[in-house]
Amino acid sequence: MGQLFSQYQELPVSRKDRVKYIRCSDACTTPNSRLDTDLQPARFARWARLVSQIRCAMTDSEEIKNTLSRFMNSFDLKDWGLMANQLDPRVRINYAPLRGDPPIEVGAAEYVRSRSEALQDLSTQHLMANFEVVLGGESASANASCMIWRWNGTTHFNSHAFYKFSLVRRGASWKIDAIEQRILWSEGDSSIHKGVGRGCA
Numbered sequence: 001m002g003q004l005f006s007q008y009q010e011l012p013v014s015r016k017d018r019v020k021y022i023r024c025s026d027a028c029t030t031p032n033s034r035l036d037t038d039l040q041p042a043r044f045a046r047w048a049r050l051v052s053q054i055r056c057a058m059t060d061s062e063e064i065k066n067t068l069s070r071f072m073n074s075f076d077l078k079d080w081g082l083m084a085n086q087l088d089p090r091v092r093i094n095y096a097p098l099r100g101d102p103p104i105e106v107g108a109a110e111y112v113r114s115r116s117e118a119l120q121d122l123s124t125q126h127l128m129a130n131f132e133v134v135l136g137g138e139s140a141s142a143n144a145s146c147m148i149w150r151w152n153g154t155t156h157f158n159s160h161a162f163y164k165f166s167l168v169r170r171g172a173s174w175k176i177d178a179i180e181q182r183i184l185w186s187e188g189d190s191s192i193h194k195g196v197g198r199g200c201a
Helices: 002-010 042-075 079-083 108-119
Strands: 021-025 027-029 087-094 104-107 123-136 139-151 155-169 174-188
Touching: 042 123, 042 155, 042 174, 079 087, 079 108, 087 108, 087 155, 104 108, 104 139, 108 123
Parallel strands: 087 174
Antiparallel strands: 021 027, 087 104, 123 139, 139 155, 155 174
């Protein structure tokens, strides 16, 4: 992304040839139809290619954020079908800091089953922010901070966490194929969470 913007800034375009009204936002980057009438065709083609590349990169980044948000929402909604739909068929996981097991690779169905069993008696809320997305063609990595609240109706066990995700493009979608959780600190009674120390999220 940074390289694209560098190219954008270094284009040798004179004042009268400058493209007007190119709008950039987190969601998309599109050229407005209002362009200088004397813009040279070759330069316009180069501008258009760069804008298209930036737009695609931003679209992918937003879709990755949406995938991760849906994944976290699925825990709280206990929508296990939604969770499964965000995962690649095989997922590399590392929850060692909280759960004690070494990093392993599991099937998506096994991952979902273990989460549903561990969380069946808890109400939870996962709030994720501070996304850092790095695109690499058909794959991507993403870092994010997360606050996890857990409540059994009587007491709580909450965690402040940092996640590292790996994703792959599958058709028009992005799927999670690796998850690493780092616990910054936790508060409350860990005994209410069946997964602590037993390899379940």
